[in-house]
Amino acid sequence: MSPTTNLSPSEDELRRALIALRADNPSLGIAKLHALLLSTHSAWAVSEKRTRKILQNEGLVLTSNRSTTRSTSDQSAASTDVKKFPLSALVEGLDISKWTSKIEVKYFDKIKGKGLVAKEKLSQGEVIWKEDHFVLAPEWEIYDLQKSSLACSFCSTPLQDSPIAISCPSSASSTGHTCPARFCNRLCLSRSGRTHPLLCPSQNPASVPLLRFARRTEWMALHALAQCTARLLLTYQQDESAWESDWKFVRSLAQLGMEERAKDEWMNGVEVDRETWKKGHQLFLQAFQEPAAAPEKKKLARLLKKPLGKEIADALFPYESFLLGLGRMNLNIEAHGGIYVLHSHLNHSCSPNVAIRHLDQRTALSRITVIAKQDIQPGEELCITYVNPDLPVDLRRRQIMEWGFGLCQCPRCIAEGSDSPDKAQKAVPTLDLGDLESELKAGLGML
Ligand SMILES: [Zn+2]
Ligand SMILES: [Zn+2]
Ligand SMILES: [Zn+2]
Structure with a gap:
């Protein structure tokens, strides 16, 4: 045959x-x-x-030989003081009482950073808090629905034949770029004002190539960074105090630059794709800072009237800042593709005591509900898992190390582990990993 x-x-x-x-x-x-x-x-x-x-x-x-994937100039760009752990900081002035009074933010130490601990006893199955996204870069199937006017461009809820759904007010533009965005209702439309204008093909056509590139490469962190940058730039224009708190939040996110991550001794030399990074950066600048064509420049200038200070521009636009921003998105993105203020404080454990669910599927799909998976005592830390908890200990530890978090010392790993970083480093999957659980934090690799 x-x-x-x-x-x-x-x-x-x-x-x-x-x-x-x-x-x-x-x-x-x-x-x-x-x-x-x-x-x-x-x-x-x-x-x-x-x-x-x-x-x-x-x-x-x-790869076995990391030097083959790195050119000399890249090596010289590699700083010698590699940050071994992602750094996170407290968000100054953050008031979490709008979400919940059951927990509090705690700063542990320089290595562990911040986390969340219970203030009172929480029972198994209890809803601890609900939270809407800071920015959202949904899974690509949902993104495609948004682009076909079939899901809300703010909260990603699928839109059936809803009589109250609203199209982007700029959809009927004469520029040739029409905007397909539709929203659940007036509330979603108004909340989209924090990000949408800069990502709207009609209001900022210079953003189209960036979003197309993110879609084609299925690069979720790039899309999240575009959303995040749009939000920062627009709140800066619209509302100084909102901008202050957004800015503080973004800068406090746990961060590990893409280069630092690739350089980490535990990575065994990942094949990084710098050409793709550079292309992404070029399109990022064209979208938000320097569009290629004059009419697009004019449109962007209409949205960004108030000039950015040098300090802010330096924190957003240079290549290093871009890579750092991608690293922040990678580390903090939730499985559905959102960045959430309080959720971003949750640390990892291989036996997590809280789970993340999207329960409001018909009204606000992007909203997360954080649920106690077991009884939690006052003072106990709340943790989610960043890796598939079904993996054996050495593989879990290797994946956590690949994120720069060091050898996982959660109670389960200590009970199961050999405490040998070497073994974890060499661990190679030999089993069918199966589908990752829904609470799995997204984002191995650059996706
Ligand atoms: Zn909506
Ligand atoms: Zn639009
Ligand atoms: Zn562990």
Whole structure:
């Protein structure tokens, strides 16, 4: 029988095959691993892009020799004092009473940073708080619905034939760029005023190439950074005190620059794609600072009348600031694609005591509900998990280390672990990872 070609394996089949190949070939780069996949599964039609994406999602983008992926100039750019841990800071003046009185923010120490602890006893199943997003970069299927006017461009709730849904007021523009955005109601429309104008194809056409690029590369952190930058730039124009608190919040987010992360000794030399980073940066500048064409420049200037101070511009636009911003998004993005003020304070444990749910699916999909998974005593820290809790201890620890958090010392890891960073570093998945749980914090790789 002649082999059938053009057979597209299911996501699960492909993932399993790649995990098995990676286990036997821990040091092959993506292209070689992809070639090996095609030679061992000759009937399969799989693009290298698909292989890359699965490897990135599974945290399997490794090479044995990191120096081969880094040019000399990149090496000189690498600072010698690598920040080993993501740094987070307290948000000055943050009042959490609008969300809940059951917990408080605590600063632990320089390495651990901030976290949330219970002020009173919390019972299993109890709702601790609900929270709307600071910015939202939803999963791409939902993003596509937004772009087809089928989901709210503010809160991402699918719009059926809602009689009160409202189109973007700038949708009927004469510029050639029409805006497909629709909103649940007046409230969602008005709240979208914090971000939408700068990302609206009609009001700021210079943002179109950036968002297209993020969509094409499925780069969620880039989309989140675009949303976040739009919010900062617009609140700066609109409301000084709102801007102050937004700015403080963003700068307090746990951060680990993309380069620092790639350099971390635990990364085993990740294949980073600096060409993609640079292209993203170029489009980012065109969208928010210096559009390529004069009519687009004029439109952007209409939205940003008040000049930015140098300090703010320096914190947003240079390449290093851009990479740092991506790192902030990567570390803090929730699985559905939002950044949330209080949620961003939650630390990791491999046996998390709280879970994140999107319960308001028909009214406010992006809203999160934080629920106690078990009874929690006063003074106890609230934790979510950043990795798949079903993984064995060495793999969980390796993934946590890849984020720069050091050897996970949660009670479960201490009970199960050999306490050997070496072993965790070398751990290579050999099992079917399955689908990540819904409370899994998104974002291995750059996606
Ligand atoms: Zn909405
Ligand atoms: Zn619009
Ligand atoms: Zn752990």
